[in-house]
Amino acid sequence: MTSRLRSAASVAASVPITLFGLVLVTFLIGRVMPIDPVIAIVGDHAAPDVIAETRAELGLDEPLPMQFVIYVGKLLQGDLGRSVMTSHTVAHDIGQFFPATIELATVAIIIAMLIGVPLGVLAAVRQGSFTDRAIRVFCLAGHSVPIFLLAMLSLLIFYAKLGWAPGTGRIDVAFDGLIDPVTGFLTVDALIAGDWDAFRDAVAHLVQPAGVLAYFSMAYIARMTRAFMLDALAGEYVITARAKGLSSARVIWRHAFGNIAVRLITVLTLTYASLLEGAVVTETVFSWPGLGQYLTVSLLNADMNAVLGATLVVGMIYLALNLMADMLYRLLDPRVA
Amino acid sequence: MISRRALVATATATAALPVASWHAAAATPKGVLVIVKQIDDIVSFDPAQSFEFTNGEINANCYHRLVRPDPKDANKVAPDLATSWDVSKDGLEITFHLQEKAKFATGKTVTAEDAAFSLQRAVILNKTPAFIITQLGFNKENVEKLIRATTPNTLVLTLPQPWATSFVLYCLSATVGSIVEKAVVMAHDEKGDLGNAWMQTRTAGSGAYQLTSWQASDRVICDVNPHSSVEVFNKRVVMRHVPDPSAQMLMLEKQDTDVARDLTPELLRKARANKDFTVTSAGLGRVIYIAMNMATPEFQKPAVRQAIKWALDYDGIATNITPDTHVVCQSFLPAGLPGAVPGKPFKRDVAKAKALLAEAGFANGFEMTLDHFNQPPYNDIAQALQANLKDIGIKVTLLPGESRQVITKTRARTHQLALLAWGTDYFDPNSNTQAFLANPDDSDASKLKILAWRSHFVDAELTAMVEQAAKELDTAKRMAMYESMQRAAQERAPFAFMLQPIASAVMGKGVSGFVVGAVADFTKYSAVKKA
Numbered sequence: 001m002t003s004r005l006r007s008a009a010s011v012a013a014s015v016p017i018t019l020f021g022l023v024l025v026t027f028l029i030g031r032v033m034p035i036d037p038v039i040a041i042v043g044d045h046a047a048p049d050v051i052a053e054t055r056a057e058l059g060l061d062e063p064l065p066m067q068f069v070i071y072v073g074k075l076l077q078g079d080l081g082r083s084v085m086t087s088h089t090v091a092h093d094i095g096q097f098f099p100a101t102i103e104l105a106t107v108a109i110i111i112a113m114l115i116g117v118p119l120g121v122l123a124a125v126r127q128g129s130f131t132d133r134a135i136r137v138f139c140l141a142g143h144s145v146p147i148f149l150l151a152m153l154s155l156l157i158f159y160a161k162l163g164w165a166p167g168t169g170r171i172d173v174a175f176d177g178l179i180d181p182v183t184g185f186l187t188v189d190a191l192i193a194g195d196w197d198a199f200r201d202a203v204a205h206l207v208q209p210a211g212v213l214a215y216f217s218m219a220y221i222a223r224m225t226r227a228f229m230l231d232a233l234a235g236e237y238v239i240t241a242r243a244k245g246l247s248s249a250r251v252i253w254r255h256a257f258g259n260i261a262v263r264l265i266t267v268l269t270l271t272y273a274s275l276l277e278g279a280v281v282t283e284t285v286f287s288w289p290g291l292g293q294y295l296t297v298s299l300l301n302a303d304m305n306a307v308l309g310a311t312l313v314v315g316m317i318y319l320a321l322n323l324m325a326d327m328l329y330r331l332l333d334p335r336v337a
Numbered sequence: 338m339i340s341r342r343a344l345v346a347t348a349t350a351t352a353a354l355p356v357a358s359w360h361a362a363a364a365t366p367k368g369v370l371v372i373v374k375q376i377d378d379i380v381s382f383d384p385a386q387s388f389e390f391t392n393g394e395i396n397a398n399c400y401h402r403l404v405r406p407d408p409k410d411a412n413k414v415a416p417d418l419a420t421s422w423d424v425s426k427d428g429l430e431i432t433f434h435l436q437e438k439a440k441f442a443t444g445k446t447v448t449a450e451d452a453a454f455s456l457q458r459a460v461i462l463n464k465t466p467a468f469i470i471t472q473l474g475f476n477k478e479n480v481e482k483l484i485r486a487t488t489p490n491t492l493v494l495t496l497p498q499p500w501a502t503s504f505v506l507y508c509l510s511a512t513v514g515s516i517v518e519k520a521v522v523m524a525h526d527e528k529g530d531l532g533n534a535w536m537q538t539r540t541a542g543s544g545a546y547q548l549t550s551w552q553a554s555d556r557v558i559c560d561v562n563p564h565s566s567v568e569v570f571n572k573r574v575v576m577r578h579v580p581d582p583s584a585q586m587l588m589l590e591k592q593d594t595d596v597a598r599d600l601t602p603e604l605l606r607k608a609r610a611n612k613d614f615t616v617t618s619a620g621l622g623r624v625i626y627i628a629m630n631m632a633t634p635e636f637q638k639p640a641v642r643q644a645i646k647w648a649l650d651y652d653g654i655a656t657n658i659t660p661d662t663h664v665v666c667q668s669f670l671p672a673g674l675p676g677a678v679p680g681k682p683f684k685r686d687v688a689k690a691k692a693l694l695a696e697a698g699f700a701n702g703f704e705m706t707l708d709h710f711n712q713p714p715y716n717d718i719a720q721a722l723q724a725n726l727k728d729i730g731i732k733v734t735l736l737p738g739e740s741r742q743v744i745t746k747t748r749a750r751t752h753q754l755a756l757l758a759w760g761t762d763y764f765d766p767n768s769n770t771q772a773f774l775a776n777p778d779d780s781d782a783s784k785l786k787i788l789a790w791r792s793h794f795v796d797a798e799l800t801a802m803v804e805q806a807a808k809e810l811d812t813a814k815r816m817a818m819y820e821s822m823q824r825a826a827q828e829r830a831p832f833a834f835m836l837q838p839i840a841s842a843v844m845g846k847g848v849s850g851f852v853v854g855a856v857a858d859f860t861k862y863s864a865v866k867k868a
Contacts, residue, residue, distance in 0.1 A: 035741040036748070043388055044744050045762055047468040048786055086553035087381050087537035096552065152583060160587045167593045168584050170555075173575050174366050177550055177558045287579045289555035297377050297554060302741060 099184025120225025142219030702730020
């Protein structure tokens with residue numbers, strides 16, 4: 001118990017240090033970029049007095065260390081500042097953009113996991129067979145074809161040619177502005193509003209971009225699962241289990257799969273984290289207003305409050321998922337203290 | 338335990354659910370105009386702050402101004418909220434007579450008090466576009482005295498110093514001259530910000546439409562102003578952020594949008610070949626040019642500047658690199674702006690360019706760097722320029738950079754050659770003329786740090802002429818002065834003007850009436866019809 005408490009305390013202490021480092025590095029990168037953030041805000045045509053006023057308003061006329069102290073001071077009070085690109089507070093923007101990303105990433109990782117893990121297991125069990133080769137080719141395509149191409153092909157086939165899926169965006173124009181954003185998750189908000197047509201439409205819009213992301217992630221998950229399973233199936237305890245006359249399913253799922261679960265959690269966690277930080281290309285092709293797009297546009301416009309706020313959120317997500325993975329290790333593997 | 342068959346059935350049903358539920362929309366909803374466009378340039382809808390293209394266009398549909406640029410004749414301004422105006426003999430006082438039927442979205446009639454407040458507010462807030470009005474001599478101290486409502490329908494504007502009436506009117510026709518509803522704006526005043534924070538995401542105007550919602554990088558929804566007297570064919574306008582041009586084209590083909598705005602040259606060609614689509618195009622009030630920093634000794638010699646202008650393959654670049662998206666433009670006033678001089682005095686003449694270089698003492702050429710935006714079409718244009726200049730002996734090293742990075746560098750005056758773009762701030766020739774030619778003080782303390790200053794171009798004669806032209810009351814004489822300055826700039830300014838971007842919009846099946854123009858004002862959503 002004492003060691004667990006010590007471990008928890010050590011993790012708790014590392015979180016603020018990691019976040020502080022993240023903010024410091026992002027802040028410095030933002031300030032050393034050869035772009036005048038004031039010009040990025042007021043535009044190239046602004047008069048010198050407007051530029052000077054804006055510089056003072058933003059505190060950019062202060063020395064760099066003082067700017068950082070002021071920023072961290074506000075951050076500690078929960079103030080992420082205001083985005084100059086959207087005229088909203090960064091907290092408001094993250095509240096608007098991040099749910100779109102979470103919704104997309106969560107559906108994508110679920111699809112990827114439900115398909116990728118069984119495929120990986122199947123490929124490992126039938127190593128060297130036609131099935132194995134087919135799965136490996138399928139996965140190789142998912143992992144090596146550029147995602148923008150997958151996205152465009154998907155739109156071209158399922159939207160333009162077959163008409164099975166709706167086009168870009170989160171919802172059809174007929175429902176635009178009709179669903180009050182309560183949680184930010186459009187599917188959930190449509191359900192809260194009791195609008196089933198809007199719900200179905202939101203789900204339909206979600207499937208295609210989530211499917212593209214899922215294919216990309218699934219390819220990685222399946223390959224890793226296959227590799228882990230091959231390793232596990234070669235283990236002596238598996239041979240022993242087979243010698244004991246256990247059924248093939250029991251050997252595969254109970255003995256072999258049970259032992260790769262911990263490593264698989266790391267793969268799934270990191271894949272989910274990378275999806276949550278924003279799939280910029282997919283979001284761009286599908287006009288999905290997510291965090292990746294927000295971060296990219298903010299970075300290109302030197303909107304540093306937005307960049308810092310979004311980076312902080314992404315960093316916290318990574319930390320949270322790592323913590324979650326740690327806890328799951330302990331749950332699944334009794335050898336982990 | 339779930340059986341394999343049940344599992345497969347459930348999985349299939351789950352996968353099919355969204356597909357089956359999707360209703361194949363045959364067209365956009367009736368009464369709703371859907372436009373797809375890259376709209377992440379929107380920063381603020383407050384007309385006193387708004388200075389970007391997309392929100393400029395939306396504001397033009399949500400607000401009246403005293404006057405508007407006339408889309409039919411670039412050399413005229415047309416009435417808008419003001420039906421007529423009288424100018425005193427000395428040109429110092431302009432009296433505007435306002436129409437009585439204009440109503441805000443709240444139903445309240447627009448008054449001269451609202452108009453005076455709107456202009457005063459822009460000056461007091463002093464945001465980016467404020468200079469368009471403050472350059473006339475208005476400031477926080479004098480504006481309430483000099484811009485005033487004398488009757489509910491009469492606005493008197495007294496100029497602190499004499500300016501050409503056409504110049505003043507063109508300045509008032511800019512977005513910053515939009516008329517806001519004083520009562521609504523002041524009801525949302527926070528700590529003396531004159532409602533600026535509230536207005537950044539809302540409109541309070543008397544145009545045909547009003548802003549209903551804006552989700553950054555997602556969509557803008559405008560609904561009709563129920564009290565507007567303008568005939569409107571679509572009660573709602575939805576502008577969706579679709580950054581990918583191919584996705585825009587697919588939506589047009591599937592009739593999920595009525596208008597697509599950002600198609601690439603290849604997609605525009607495809608759209609033109611489709612008889613269901615209508616393509617509308619117009620030259621924008623922008624110009625792409627090369628700036629030669631005169632801090633570089635080579636560019637201090639007029640013959641070198643001329644050599645570069647004669648070395649460029651203008652037509653080749655326009656035809657091969659930017660077909661359908663840019664046309665050749667060799668003046669700082671692109672076609673469509675008042676005072677623009679047509680014609681192409683320069684064409685690629687390698688022998689002449691080499692002779693000019695030799696005359697300047699650089700028969701063996703020299704080496705130079707060229708900063709440019711690292712995005713299409715600038716990358717390709719820069720490479721073409723590199724090849725063109727190599728032919729006359731100038732070895733150019735390309736320095737691609739993010740656009741703001743390049744602008745930051747040119748503002749710091751540390752570039753040698755730079756491939757840049759400049760858009761007019763307001764619909765008057767003074768905007769670009771002043772930017773490219775006026776440099777009364779070349780020191781770092783200068784109050785006018787625009788394009789001439791950034792390239793150390795000091796020409797006292799042209800600097801004085803810029804001010805004279807802005808004050809010339811005779812419009813014909815004034816325009817003649819701009820023509821003369823354009824010729825002089827072609828001769829001696831350190832700028833090689835090359836291209837004018839073309840804006841295009843593609844209307845889907847059964848859609849008509851969508852117009853694009855040199856400035857965002859010319860696009861009127863109310864005029865768009867759907868079959």
